[in-house]
Amino acid sequence: MDLHLTNKLALITGSTKGIGKAIAIEMAREGTNVIINGRRQTDVERVVNEIKSMFPDTNPQGAAIDIADEESRDKLFKQFPAVDILVNNMGIFEPMEYWDIDDATWERFFRVNVLAGNALAKFYMPKMLTQDFGRVIFIASEEAIMPSGEMPQYSMTKTMNLSLAKSLSKLTVATHVTVNTIMPGSTLTEGVQKMLEDMYGGTDIPEAAWEADFMKNHRSRSQIQRLIRPEEVGRFTAFVASPDASSFSGEALRVDGGLVPTIF
Structure with a gap:
């Protein structure tokens, strides 16, 4: 299926691994020129080279920049003054007891998970509106609408993503620019794999059964009873980013x- 993304330029934040990398790969598969973002130059170059090898007709580029830092964002804006698609994927998460979360931690999660993406949207959206095409996508989580209580500082920021995207969408009325949020469920990223290792590594449960046990005992409401794979989120995001997702x-x-478990 051709999603009409050939030669579109897409910035995917936090795209050296996990969901972000999967999004970049699936968009490159559709002919998109992706900008790979991460804090480490070596990680960024590795993924850029990997995507170029997989999809030689595309032009992947790197942006080794900490987008949570205002000074670094200015460098990004000079390097890439306009994009067709912005995927605000970069975020941090960590299970924490509410009583242990200090104000500095609340502020850090807000700065990284909300303010960074907002700053990028504020910079790139006016140019999208001028050219009358653009996509802004926030990658949130089911925690946005169904907080588990395992990490309240993270859930708060993901709910904010939903509200921010809705507000920004009001600025695009009668244009071909859209703003949406995608909420993946529990996904088998590198971080979740490490979480499983920490949970089960010292138990008598064999590694092959970790996923099933986790879903049964910690995500029992899941209908598919398995962890979502990053490429599944990547394929869906590519569609939402495409001109075909215009309605x-x-x-x-x-x-x-x-x-x-709810309809709405």
Whole structure:
């Protein structure tokens, strides 16, 4: 299926691994010229080279920049003054007890998970509106609408993503620019793999059974009873980023495996 993304320029933040990397790969598969972002130059170059090898007709580029830092963002804006697609994927998460979360931690999660993406949207959206095409996508989580209580500082920021995207969508009325949020459920990223190792590494449960046990005992409401794979989120994001996804904006789109038990 041709999503008409050939030669579009897409910035995917936090794209050296996990969901972000999967999004970049799936968009490059559709002919998109992707900008790989991460804090380490070596990681960025590795993924750029990998994508160029996989999809030689595209022109992947790197942006080894900490987008949570205002000074570094200015460098990004000079290097890439305009993009067709912005995927605000970069974020941090960590299970924490509410009582242990100090104000500095609340502020750090807000700065990284909300303010960084907002700054990018504020910079790139006016140019999208001028050219009358653009996509802004926030990658949130089912935690945005169904907080588990395992990491309240993270859930708060993901709910903010939904509100911010809805507000920004109001600025695009009667244009071909859309702003949406995608909410993946529990996904088998490198971080989640490490979490499973920490949870089960010292138990008698064999590694092959870790995923099933985790879903049964910690994500029992999931209808698919497995962890979502990053490429599944990547394929869906590529569609939402495409010109074909022109009939919705301001939406909170769920890719959670049926984990959220409500219709709305």
